[in-house]
Amino acid sequence: MVNHSSYRGRLAPSPTGHLHLGHARTFWIAQERARAAGGALILRNDDIDSTRFRLDFVDSMLEDLRWLGLSWSEGPDLGGPYAPYNQSARRAHYRAALGQLHATGWIFPCTRSRRDVLEAIGAPHEGAGADDEPVYPREFRPPANAPLRALDETIAVNWRFRVPDGEELVFDDARFGAQRAVTGRDFGDFLVWRKDDVPSYQLACMVDDAAMGITEVVRGADLIKSTFRQLLLYRALGCTPPSFYHCPLMNDDKGERLAKRHDALSLRTLRERGVTPASIIAGFATGSPA
Numbered sequence: 001m002v003n004h005s006s007y008r009g010r011l012a013p014s015p016t017g018h019l020h021l022g023h024a025r026t027f028w029i030a031q032e033r034a035r036a037a038g039g040a041l042i043l044r045n046d047d048i049d050s051t052r053f054r055l056d057f058v059d060s061m062l063e064d065l066r067w068l069g070l071s072w073s074e075g076p077d078l079g080g081p082y083a084p085y086n087q088s089a090r091r092a093h094y095r096a097a098l099g100q101l102h103a104t105g106w107i108f109p110c111t112r113s114r115r116d117v118l119e120a121i122g123a124p125h126e127g128a129g130a131d132d133e134p135v136y137p138r139e140f141r142p143p144a145n146a147p148l149r150a151l152d153e154t155i156a157v158n159w160r161f162r163v164p165d166g167e168e169l170v171f172d173d174a175r176f177g178a179q180r181a182v183t184g185r186d187f188g189d190f191l192v193w194r195k196d197d198v199p200s201y202q203l204a205c206m207v208d209d210a211a212m213g214i215t216e217v218v219r220g221a222d223l224i225k226s227t228f229r230q231l232l233l234y235r236a237l238g239c240t241p242p243s244f245y246h247c248p249l250m251n252d253d254k255g256e257r258l259a260k261r262h263d264a265l266s267l268r269t270l271r272e273r274g275v276t277p278a279s280i281i282a283g284f285a286t287g288s289p290a
């Protein structure tokens with residue numbers, strides 16, 4: 001008998017390149033956890049960042065996932081009660097959340113460049129972790145009681161979330177156990193909306209996970225710091241956060257983390273070389289790459 005639970009998990013790939021083994025393993029774990037809980041798995045297409053995503057990657061991404069044997073019950077290809085499942089079609093949700101953060105004074109406009117920030121904290125411009133935000137210097141933020149400029153219809157300034165000063169945040173990760181971070185030290189005032197009028201990953205992800213009733217987020221351990229940022233957004237927006245399971249990252253044979261530039265380990269390439277989904281999944285189950 002199928003045991004239907006209220007567990008709702010999600011796969012949230014970004015169409016910025018071909019999926020590689022690391023993504024595939026994370027998505028496979030997400031599916032296994034949804035299955036074990038007798039719950040639902042949804043597919044969300046994280047195509048909000050139009051400067052980085054490519055339309056042709058969307059189809060190949062879904063096809064790669066299906067080839068590997070993954071399936072979902074709601075998604076851009078299937079529809080469902082929380083449609084649309086393409087982030088590019090969900091701007092109104094993010095904009096409403098931004099309005100709420102603005103009305104409650106959680107955000108401020110910032111005209112400093114990334115270079116200003118890196119200089120102020122004495123960090124090298126290169127290698128500062130392109131996928132992570134440097135800690136925003138406190139002296140750059142306007143005082144909490146400064147009058148807040150209005151949100152323009154078209155946004156042309158970066159808006160940042162004002163993180164509390166030195167608060168210890170803790171969450172219990174289902175894979176790694178208790179995780180801790182101190183606000184303002186481990187991460188600072190982070191972007192919620194960019195000056196090119198694009199919501200940040202943090203905001204879009206949190207708004208969608210909340211709106212789509214996700215009960216457990218399964219994703220790569222590279223996003224643990226983002227989880228702390230998103231927990232602050234849940235709190236500011238009065239939403240209950242899901243549980244989190246972060247998957248260990250996969251390295252290549254030189255010990256470097258897999259990235260979309262590793263075409264040799266993309267599902268496409270493996271498939272062309274005749275590797276079967278079964279052998280890939282067998283590798284995940286035993287912890288070794290295919």
Ligand code: GLU
Pocket residue numbers: 012013014046205218219220223
């Ligand atoms: N779309 C994000 C990515 O591919 C992951 C989002 C998430 O799982 O929270 O990196």
